[in-house]
Amino acid sequence: MMGARPMASNQNTREPVTRGASDQKIRLVDRWRSYKAHHRATLFTTLKKMLSEPIQTLLTVVVIAIALALPSVMFLALHNVQTLSSGFASSAQITVFVKKDTGSQGITQLEKELKALPEVAATTYISSEQALEEFKALSGFGSALQYLDDNPLPAVFLVQPARSGAAELAQAQELVTAIGALAAVDDIQVDMLWMQRLATITDVSKKLVLAMGVALVIGVLLVIGNTIRLAIQSRREEIIVVKLVGATDAYVRRPFLYTGLLLGLFGAIVASMLLLGSFYWVGHSIAVLANLYQSQFQLAGPGFSGILGLWGAGALIGLTGAWVAVMQHLRAIEPK
Amino acid sequence: MIRFDNISKRYPSGLEALKRVSFELEAGEMAFLTGPSGAGKSTLLKLLMLMERPSSGTLLINGKNLNRLSRSLIPSYRRQIGVVFQNHQLLSDRTVFENVALPLHIAGYPPSETGRRVRAALDGVGLLEKETHNPVTLSGGEQQRVGIARAVVHKPKILLADEPTGNLDPVLSAEIMALFRRFQSVGVTVLIATHDINLINSLDHRIMHLEDGILTDDGGASNGQ
Incomplete structure (x- = not known):
């Protein structure tokens, strides 16, 4: 059934027939070129x-x-x-109302304290007289106000926070708390809710x-x-x-x-x-x-x-x- | 060159396509593989093309164990063999030239070399003047010859053919066989699966016979005479 052919495994000793298959190798540069070409x-x-x-x-x-x-x-x-x-946030201001009975020395002291706070960029002082003048000019109640015995308006500091922007809202909140703790401060108004x-x-x-x-x-x-x-x-x-x-x-x-x-x-x-x-x-x-x-x-x-x-x-x-x-x-x- | 050692192939369906098949094909030898359909001829060729893996036994090609070849190495193995399919497996969306050039293109031959080799292969099968045609416009015999040109264009050491004359008349079949003998004469190992008994009986080559998955005739004796 198997015939005369030996089934031995003397594979390596056999002389291979010469043929044109030796050029299976392709130069690397040609491979790369044809890779790019493909x-x-x-x-x-x-x-x-x-x-x-x-x-x-x-x-x-x-x-x-x-x-x-x-x-x-x-x-x-x-x-x-x-x-x-x-x-918008950078235009946010904190309005600080000064206690009514604060003297000019107390006001100078408060200004110093405000400016010492790290988050404060600038402060603007508006005295109660200035505030009254402004109110007279803008409100149209000018003549009616003459009947008042004394100026009901408090002095005001406008505080510009140094850092602004939506992300720093929490820091602004801290600043408000710090200002509130100062002695001569009566009240603080900050319009921050809409920004939040x-x-x-x-x-x-x-x-x-x-x-x-x-x-x-x-x-x-x-x-x-x-x-x-x-x-x-x-x-x-x-x-x-x-x-x-x-x-x-x-x-x-x-x-x-x-x-x-x-x-x-x-x-x-x-x-x-x-x-x-x-x-x-x-x-x-x-x-x-x-x-x-x-x-x-x-x-x-x-x-x-x-x-x-x-x-x-x-x-x-x-x-x-x-x-x-x-x-x-x-x-x-x-x-x- | 090709050595089957106790190869069995059992499909998941339970069908045992090959049962302990052993034979050896020397380099430069040409052999026919015959047997009724379903005897395991296609399975044997699929094992050689690594389309299937044997269930048991060892398959050695040029001394190398194919069982140990990992999936990623299959492409480079397939570049070393040439295969002629019964249904040609030509691509209808490109010309004859491009079909034949495909193995060279895949292997990364430079264009000048590709052109030279493709024309030589087409010349060898007598179809040089059809290189710009679409394979669909060619006759069955011509398509098969294009398939042969593609199988040999990269000068493989082993040429496998599955029913290469399946749909051809005797004259064309004889032509195709003459082509295969020419490749053998330059040292290619050729294995052809066919049930065209009349054709192969007229040729003096080794004939192996498969019957129900068993190699009933190794054919080695006839070759040695």
């Missing part, structure tokens, strides 16, 4: 494939663009609100935008993952053939990763156009509004780095989505 070729074929199905590609890109533009617009809006509110509310609202919005951004990024990942999954299914035959002639996993993966990367990048480019469009659209109205309030406020745009960041994020999300899909589905396609 990247380039894959990029171009991927682009060509995407353009050959323009409607499908456009739909996917627009879905990705909207999902990326929404959180970007909201993030930008929030950034502007924060800039605006920190401007604004800061809290900004904080809540920030969290909402973040949550929505995460949800939409997951959505983009799923959209790209599904697109790649369909692409893998439709190229099943090709994958099997290239695997049979010795393609590595990386070689098989490459076109799909490029598809994901390009979809994400194109989505981000369209998203940045939507972002800039809405920015210029709203920007003009904001400028008019700010002018009406005599404010120097200017709507801050995303900036060059912001746009680049958005593109990078889009490309990265696209690549990640493609990678996840490829990892899930490519292993399952083996030649059988």
Whole structure:
């Protein structure tokens, strides 16, 4: 049954027949060159494939663009609100009412004490007489006030806190407590509640935008993952053939990763156009509004780095989505 | 070059496709693998292509144990063998030239070298003038020859063929066989699975016979005569 052929394992002693297979070795530099060439070729074929199905590609890109533009617009809006509110906070003043029977020496003493506090940037003293004059001029009750026996208004210090901004509200609270402890102080008025509310609202919005951004990024990942999954299914035959002639996993993966990367990048480019469009659209109205309030406020745009960041994020999300899909589905396609 | 040592293959379904198969194929030898369909011919070739792994036994290729080859090394192993498939496995979205160039492209040959080798391989199968055609527009025999050109373009040491003449008439089949003998004559080890008894009986080559997963005829004696 076995015939005359010996089954011995003297494999190594056999003289191999000379053949043209010795040139299996390919120079490293050629390998590197063709690796780069394959990247380039894959990029171009991927682009060509995407353009050959323009409607499908456009739909996917627009879905990705909207999902990326929404959180970007909201993030930008929030950034502007924060800039605006920190401007308000810096104009916050603490009004310190001086006890009525405080003499001029006591007032000088209080001014010194106020200025000694570390968080105080500047103080302005308004004597009770000055306050009365101001009140006469502004209120319109000027003549009625002449019937008063003595000046009912207290002397006042306007205190400008050194550090301002929503984040330092807690420190402002400490400052108020410190001023309240001074001997000659009668009462303190600080209009901080609305600032606290604004800061809290900004904080809540920030969290909402973040949550929505995460949800939409997951959505983009799923959209790209599904697109790649369909692409893998439709190229099943090709994958099997290239695997049979010795393609590595990386070689098989490459076109799909490029598809994901390009979809994400194109989505981000369209998203940045939507972002800039809405920015210029709203920007003009904001400028008019700010002018009406005599404010120097200017709507801050995303900036060059912001746009680049958005593109990078889009490309990265696209690549990640493609990678996840490829990892899930490519292993399952083996030649059988 | 190829050595099967007590190889058995049992599929998860319980089917035992190969039962303790042992044989050895020398470098530069050409052999036919025959047997009725379902006898295990395809399974044997799949083991050689590493599409399947043996359940037991050792498979040595050029002295190297294939069982120990990890999954990540399969691509580089497949680049050293050439395979001709019954259903051609050509890609219809590219030209004949690109199909034949695929193994070189994957292995990272420089473009000039690729062009030279592809044209040489196409010339060898007599299809040089069809290099810009789409494989779909070619006849069955021509498609099979493109498949052969792709299998040998990287000058493999081992050439495997699964029913390469399955759908061809006797004249075309004889042409294809003549091609295989030419590769053998330059030192390639050739293993062809076929049930075309008439064809192989007319050729003087080693014939191995598989029956229900058992190698009933090693064919070594006939070769030695």
